[in-house]
Amino acid sequence: MDAADDMARRLLAGERPALARMITWAENADARFAAALALVYPRVGRAWRIGVTGPPGAGKSSLVNALIEKLRERASTVGVLAIDPSSPYSGGALLGDRIRMEERTTDPGVYIRSMATRASHGGLARAAVDALDVMDAFGFDWLLAETVGVGQAEYEIAGAADTVLVVLCPGAGDGIQAMKAGLLEVADVLVANKSDLAGADQLVTDLEDALALRALSRNRRRTPLVVPVSAHDGSGLDALLAAIEAHRRELEGGDLAALRREKRVRQVRRVVGERLDEVLFGSAGRTEQAAALLGKSRTPYDVAEELLGSILASTHRTRA
Ligand SMILES: Nc1nc2c(ncn2[C@@H]2O[C@H](COP(=O)(O)OP(=O)(O)OP(=O)(O)O)[C@@H](O)[C@H]2O)c(=O)[nH]1
Ligand SMILES: [Mg+2]
CATH class of the missing domain: 1.10.287 (Helix Hairpins)
Structure with a gap:
């Protein structure tokens, strides 16, 4: 049986099996996780966390792949957490995701981990945040978390990131759908993906109109940028990274500490909720x-x- 302190020591020494193991502990709500996390926690907080969400098939995984490549060109290291789409209709896309994502895992600067929605018992958001903390402590510069923007847990996970990318693509009323689903509300940057396809300009216009309307009708925080990209041909990716970095600088110059504290409090509430349920009904x-x-x-x-x-x-x- 592995001890928590040994695992923490190995994680800090840069051992990948320890990274994988600690995330599994988080997933399984293993009692050793809390002790191990406490030992590595001083190293948490250096990575920039990007949530990547949006409707099924918008190109989130393709975009994550493209971003990994861009970030690696700059010699940054990247940890990726992919939350499996829970809806059975995306079952076919799942395997494709895995194959494309795992192509990169021979690169020591990249770590990709998927977390199954069905495997966790209501603690998905808690476990996902734990996993990001572990990757952060391990030392990755950037963390990317992909979730399908369809359910509460997915919103919650996106909301745990520092910068939230909402990925959309051209298609019948996609901009309007996104607005209805509340996706515009969680976005720091709206990524209009598949700019190589017909209808891409229309999507950008629709999104900008929707944002302008929203800005008029409500006293909102800053309006997200709309960035057209193509994960396939790579166009717009530099502009997207620039938008992410601008958002990062903005937060670092202002609310970052307060926002991160709020996110920590939410994690505390998740842990308390889970523990209470266990104490009461375990x-x-x-x-x-x-x-x-x-x-x-x-x-x-x-x-x-x-x-x-x-x-x-x-x-x-x-x-x-
Ligand atoms: N033309 C074009 N197709 C793209 C682009 N990005 C992704 N696709 C295609 O869109 C489909 C879905 O891409 P994924 O990256 O799997 O989308 P996803 O949002 O991760 O999908 P789920 O995880 O199933 O929700 C695939 O067939 C991709 O090849 C793009 O920039 N242009
Ligand atoms: Mg995907």
Whole structure:
């Protein structure tokens, strides 16, 4: 059995198997994770975290690949976390993703890890942030986290990044769809991908119109830039990196510490939520108690109130 301190030491020594192992501990909510993270935590906070989200098939993985290449040209190191799309309809795209992504893993400056949505039990966002912390401590300069922008957990993961890229591509009403899905709200940079295809200019216009309307109607934080790129032919990638770096400089000159603290607090809440659930329902006792109470033909709300009442009463007794 590996000890937490040994794993932390190996991670800081740059051993890749320790990196993989610690992320697995995070995924499995292994009890050793907390101790190991504490030992490497002084090294967390140096990497710049980029969330890459957007609808299925927009070209997120292709863009991540293209960005890896660009960043490697500048001798920066890159850690990638790919959160598998949970929707069964993207099942076919999954394998393709893996193959294309893993092409790069022979490069010592790149680490790619995927995390399965189905493998985690509600703790996906918590585990994803843990994984980014571990990669950060390992020493990568840039971290890229790809999620499909369709569910709450995915938004949450994107929201844990320093710079959020929302990737869209030309197609019937894509700009409008993105607006409806709230994707514009989470974006720091809007990437209009597939600029090599017909309809690309229309997408950029639609997005700029949508942003202008939004800026008029609401008192928003800064309006995201729209950057047309082609992950296929590489055009626009330098402009995209420049936009990311401008956003980085802006935060570093201002709110970064406060924003990161807010994100830490969210992680604290996730951990507390998970721990509480485990404490309360981890053993069969309370689940059976709930089932028995339900048996008396009461609603889930009635049962929840009664359970909460008895839990709070017992914590009061403990404190007294
Ligand atoms: N023409 C063109 N096609 C692209 C471009 N970028 C990606 N594609 C294609 O779009 C399809 C989807 O690309 P992916 O990179 O897998 O998209 P994704 O957003 O990661 O997809 P999911 O992870 O399944 O949500 C693939 O067939 C790509 O080859 C681009 O810049 N131009
Ligand atoms: Mg993908």
